[in-house]
Amino acid sequence: MQPVREEESSSIQNDPGNCSIPSGDSSVWADVSPLLSAACTDLQEGELIHGDNFNLFAAMSALEIMDPKMDSGMVSAFYSIDEAIESGFAPVPISSDKTVNVESIIDIMDHLLVCEATWHMGHSLAQTVFSCIYVLRPERTSSQALLHSYCRVIRATCRAVVSVVSDARTNEEEDLLTMTYGLPFNGDEDAKGLLLLNAVEETICRQLRACKATSAKRRLLEELEPLQTNPHLEEGFCKALLCRIRFRKHFLHALNCMRRPQGRGHELARKHIASCISELQSLLESAEFLRSNTVNNGETEIEERTTASGRQPIGFDSTLNKRLSAPTPPRAIKLLSWKKAIDYFVKLLHNLDQICAFSLEPDLDFVLQFVIQFHKSRPDLVSRAHLQLLLVQDGKLYGRDTFLTICARLLAIDVSKNHGLHLNEYILQLNQLMINLLKILCANTPWQRRKLGKILNDWSIFNVQMGINVGQLMQQDTSRSQKNGDRSLFILNHVYGWIEEQIHWVALRFLVLGFELDLYSPSEYCMVYWYMYIILWKLHEKARLRVLIVVHSEERKAKRNKEYSRDMAREDRISLWVLLIQCQTSLTQGLTLMIAALRNEGMCLKSQGPFNTENEKFTQHFELLQKASLPEYDAYESFSKSTAHASLDFLPAYECFRDAQKMAKDIKVGYANDPDKLAEVRGIEQVAEHNVIAVNLLCQDRSLKVSLEFTHHPYFATAIVRRS
Amino acid sequence: MEQDAERSTSTTATVASTSEVSDLDPIARVRKLLFRQMLVGIKDGRFFLGNFHCIDKQGNIILQDTVEYRSIRRSSPSPTEQRCLGMILIPSSCRTSCHVDCSIEEQLSLVQLKE
Numbered sequence: 049m050q051p052v053r054e055e056e057s058s059s060i061q062n063d064p065g066n067c068s069i070p071s072g073d074s075s076v077w078a079d080v081s082p083l084l085s086a087a088c089t090d091l092q093e094g095e096l097i098h099g100d101n102f103n104l105f106a107a108m109s110a111l112e113i114m115d116p117k118m119d120s121g122m123v124s125a126f127y128s129i130d131e132a133i134e135s136g137f138a139p140v141p142i143s144s145d146k147t148v149n150v151e152s153i154i155d156i157m158d159h160l161l162v163c164e165a166t167w168h169m170g171h172s173l174a175q176t177v178f179s180c181i182y183v184l185r186p187e188r189t190s191s192q193a194l195l196h197s198y199c200r201v202i203r204a205t206c207r208a209v210v211s212v213v214s215d216a217r218t219n220e221e222e223d224l225l226t227m228t229y230g231l232p233f234n235g236d237e238d239a240k241g242l243l244l245l246n247a248v249e250e251t252i253c254r255q256l257r258a259c260k261a262t263s264a265k266r267r268l269l270e271e272l273e274p275l276q277t278n279p280h281l282e283e284g285f286c287k288a289l290l291c292r293i294r295f296r297k298h299f300l301h302a303l304n305c306m307r308r309p310q311g312r313g314h315e316l317a318r319k320h321i322a323s324c325i326s327e328l329q330s331l332l333e334s335a336e337f338l339r340s341n342t343v344n345n346g347e348t349e350i351e352e353r354t355t356a357s358g359r360q361p362i363g364f365d366s367t368l369n370k371r372l373s374a375p376t377p378p379r380a381i382k383l384l385s386w387k388k389a390i391d392y393f394v395k396l397l398h399n400l401d402q403i404c405a406f407s408l409e410p411d412l413d414f415v416l417q418f419v420i421q422f423h424k425s426r427p428d429l430v431s432r433a434h435l436q437l438l439l440v441q442d443g444k445l446y447g448r449d450t451f452l453t454i455c456a457r458l459l460a461i462d463v464s465k466n467h468g469l470h471l472n473e474y475i476l477q478l479n480q481l482m483i484n485l486l487k488i489l490c491a492n493t494p495w496q497r498r499k500l501g502k503i504l505n506d507w508s509i510f511n512v513q514m515g516i517n518v519g520q521l522m523q524q525d526t527s528r529s530q531k532n533g534d535r536s537l538f539i540l541n542h543v544y545g546w547i548e549e550q551i552h553w554v555a556l557r558f559l560v561l562g563f564e565l566d567l568y569s570p571s572e573y574c575m576v577y578w579y580m581y582i583i584l585w586k587l588h589e590k591a592r593l594r595v596l597i598v599v600h601s602e603e604r605k606a607k608r609n610k611e612y613s614r615d616m617a618r619e620d621r622i623s624l625w626v627l628l629i630q631c632q633t634s635l636t637q638g639l640t641l642m643i644a645a646l647r648n649e650g651m652c653l654k655s656q657g658p659f660n661t662e663n664e665k666f667t668q669h670f671e672l673l674q675k676a677s678l679p680e681y682d683a684y685e686s687f688s689k690s691t692a693h694a695s696l697d698f699l700p701a702y703e704c705f706r707d708a709q710k711m712a713k714d715i716k717v718g719y720a721n722d723p724d725k726l727a728e729v730r731g732i733e734q735v736a737e738h739n740v741i742a743v744n745l746l747c748q749d750r751s752l753k754v755s756l757e758f759t760h761h762p763y764f765a766t767a768i769v770r771r772s
Numbered sequence: 773m774e775q776d777a778e779r780s781t782s783t784t785a786t787v788a789s790t791s792e793v794s795d796l797d798p799i800a801r802v803r804k805l806l807f808r809q810m811l812v813g814i815k816d817g818r819f820f821l822g823n824f825h826c827i828d829k830q831g832n833i834i835l836q837d838t839v840e841y842r843s844i845r846r847s848s849p850s851p852t853e854q855r856c857l858g859m860i861l862i863p864s865s866c867r868t869s870c871h872v873d874c875s876i877e878e879q880l881s882l883v884q885l886k887e
Contacts, residue, residue: 077871
């Protein structure tokens with residue numbers, strides 16, 4: 049987009065005969081329109097004039113000029129930003145009437161908030177925030193401190209968000225959030241915005257005080273010019289502006305605090321976030337006042353308004369930058385409403401607060417459970433990017449703990465004496481695998497599932513290699529290394545055991561995410577629960593082994609050193625977690641058997657469709673798991689054998705649901721202080737309880753109708769029995 | 773293919789060939805214009821400069837390796853911006869002008885032939 053050189057660009061006119069676009073040397077532009085139209089008349093219907101290299105297929109992909117969905121260069125209202133400004137589209141000041149001026153500025157602020165939220169949802173910056181000429185050209189408004197500082201701070205905020213998201217790279221290809229090509233992002237000037245905004249806030253505070261003051265005091269404040277000319281509206285306007293300004297200020301501060309390394313700014317960030325949320329509340333409250341000043345023509349519905357007052361803001365044209373939104377086609381975007389934008393920000397702030405409140409314990413179990421809990425509220429890209437940057441910094445957990453120490457902590461081993469170990473090739477690889485895993489867990493749900501399926505293979509190959517190598521080393525010399533006090537091999541062996549557990553954790557997460565994404569049809573629940581059962585069973589076995597190792601080594605340490613205090617809370621936490629897995633194992637086993645029995649008795653859910661056989665569906669769902677040898681045997685064969693003879697007559701005898709119910713009761717006691725976990729366990733308990741009843745009813749009366757529903761738990765089904 | 777294109781350009785550009793060209797029917801003459809630089813103006817004031825690739829009965833033109841020229845202001849003369857677009861299809865409905873790069877002699881012959 050460089051301007052054509054001066055002599056070339058002197059005149060492009062509608063008469064291209066003397067057009068400035070250069071023709072070749074010693075040649076001219078000859079008008080061929082008459083010739084073309086003569087040729088067109090002579091052409092047959094469907095005939096083309098083309099060269100030998102013409103390819104109809106390639107020609108189909110030509111960009112169609114003047115097509116609103118393809119031609120981003122179509123000239124709409126203005127040829128350029130400069131022309132828009134010259135034509136008075138975005139005047140400075142907006143109005144000579146000070147009251148109208150303030151009103152308009154508030155509209156602009158509201159609309160910018162809407163633009164910002166729409167941008168966070170994945171649209172391009174060029175079509176949202178930077179559709180505002182005041183934001184595009186802040187230097188024009190330098191005489192208008194209020195508008196100027198606000199626009200500067202908006203730009204600084206956009207920069208902060210772009211930097212978080214592009215550093216974390218949690219965004220998908222379709223997310224346009226980080227695209228800023230061709231937009232003016234002047235960092236130095238924008239950084240001063242906060243100072244200016246503070247000064248503006250100060251002034252408005254004084255104006256607010258002045259208008260509230262009694263007449264006696266007013267004299268003292270007389271030299272202070274009011275915000276606008278109508279004294280009845282002064283207080284309302286001051287308040288409306290203050291909450292908007294303060295929200296901006298605190299939001300930018302919060303984002304900046306969260307970027308401090310190792311989560312050091314989190315405490316301060318939480319204070320700013322709390323302020324933001326309360327300012328948003330004031331913003332909503334100011335809407336009534338602002339709406340009362342507008343002549344309501346009743347045209348715009350509340351649901352579609354992008355400003356509190358319901359007026360159209362001045363100075364916005366989303367087509368101005370349309371050409372900058374490439375490489376996407378020039379589509380019109382639908383902005384959120386003002387109310388929805390505020391809802392979005394409230395949710396974002398709550399998610400950020402969740403991250404800031406996280407205690408940064410160097411405990412991987414804890415981290416993984418937190419991330420899963422965090423995902424339950426379906427956090428948006430910006431908060432996920434923040435979480436990821438917190439978890440992985442400089443290749444370390446929280447930028448603080450190496451993954452070797454984290455793993456060692458999981459197994460309660462001390463690695464401080466084994467200095468060489470962190471350079472061990474397996475530990476280095478493990479480091480990379482862990483970083484990848486944590487990053488993937490911060491991605492959105494569909495992407496997360498896809499990537500988890502893929503890394504399973506990496507993990508299992510790594511596991512096999514490490515197993516062979518460590519096994520060989522163990523055989524060669526166990527005695528010598530023990531004597532030197534070098535416990536590297538011992539540690540590696542334990543780490544190897546833990547990796548197997550971790551693989552099963554990833555596999556379980558992969559299966560569970562399928563429920564969240566609605567990937568399974570009711571006829572496939574049987575095989576999904578069977579697979580979950582297999583994975584959970586193995587996970588339980590590995591996790592229990594780890595608990596034994598931990599308890600054993602803690603006991604030893606305690607014996608050796610009398611003053612050593614065992615971390616009982618942590619031991620309890622792992623044991624509880626293991627019990628929860630056991631409980632889920634029973635539940636999935638019960639579900640598998642129940643659904644298989646129902647299927648065998650022909651009471652519901654035949655998994656035969658006209659297209660795929662059951663075996664094919666099985667492969668489609670679990671191919672990635674089988675590639676990673678989870679399990680090592682032929683899973684489909686095992687599945688069909690184990691479910692072929694399930695029958696309602698034997699079902700009550702298995703008592704899987706009863707076991708799950710009992711365990712859930714015990715676990716609930718342990719999680720008494722953790723409301724999130726408690727809710728989860730309660731859900732499991734209810735599923736088990738209802739299924740016990742359903743199985744009993746079904747055994748008595750085979751004519752009942754059964755359906756599976758997720759009323760008590762997001763991925764454990766409850767059988768609902770009805771009389772037909 | 774490119775060589776062919778160049779050859780056709782060079783032959784049509786020579787004075788000798790002009791009389792030959794003038795005898796041909798319009799379709800054959802348009803065929804001679806293929807692969808040459810064409811400048812198309814459209815309704816909203818933009819110009820497209822690219823290699824003439826194809827035209828159909830309705831007068832829709834396909835250009836290859838196109839550059840878009842666009843004025844910064846509505847009032848002319850004004851500086852322009854340009855960007856590359858690749859292959860584009862210009863519907864006849866929005867075309868306002870169409871020019872081909874040629875030598876002065878050839879231009880004269882084209883003008884003559886119009887009448």
